[in-house]
Amino acid sequence: MTTVCGLNGTEYECKCEEQHFWPNDTCRAYQVCDGTVGGTCGCIQALPLEGPLCQRDINECQFSPSVCGPNSTCTNQLGSYNCSCLDGFTATNSSLPISINNICTDVNECLKTSEFCGPNSHCTNSFGSYSLFLLEWIYCNK
Numbered sequence: 001m002t003t004v005c006g007l008n009g010t011e012y013e014c015k016c017e018e019q020h021f022w023p024n025d026t027c028r029a030y031q032v033c034d035g036t037v038g039g040t041c042g043c044i045q046a047l048p049l050e051g052p053l054c055q056r057d058i059n060e061c062q063f064s065p066s067v068c069g070p071n072s073t074c075t076n077q078l079g080s081y082n083c084s085c086l087d088g089f090t091a092t093n094s095s096l097p098i099s100i101n102n103i104c105t106d107v108n109e110c111l112k113t114s115e116f117c118g119p120n121s122h123c124t125n126s127f128g129s130y131s132l133f134l135l136e137w138i139y140c141n142k
Contacts, residue, residue, distance in 0.1 A: 059076045059081075060080075060081040068099065069083075069098065069103035071085060071105070071128065072084060072103070083099060085098060086128060087128065088107055088128035088129050089106055090105065091105075092105055106127055106128060109129070110125045121133060
């Protein structure tokens, strides 16, 4: 079994073993041990009888295609994952979490960097980066 029974104050409760988690926090409302035998337990009431109560952590970051979409990194977390954009990229909609439906797109740094050298420079955006060229030999303060 992947759950263990432990004393929490004055009552026993179910806890997942290391590297396991309760899917969708199902057991949170039913964390009382039922039929304690040898230090293991199952949670009572309203849980499905088939299938494991506690599941091994699934590393969503190993899925192909990536759950985060292109130009991003995925960090596995116990029972979840986190997506972040690579440098030079930003989420299509910054108010939503990064996902396959809200991918990281190239930032046009030239729209932000024109003030570096003003009219005496030329900015060229590239995928995930940019290049800044001086048109005259002047001091450019980045």
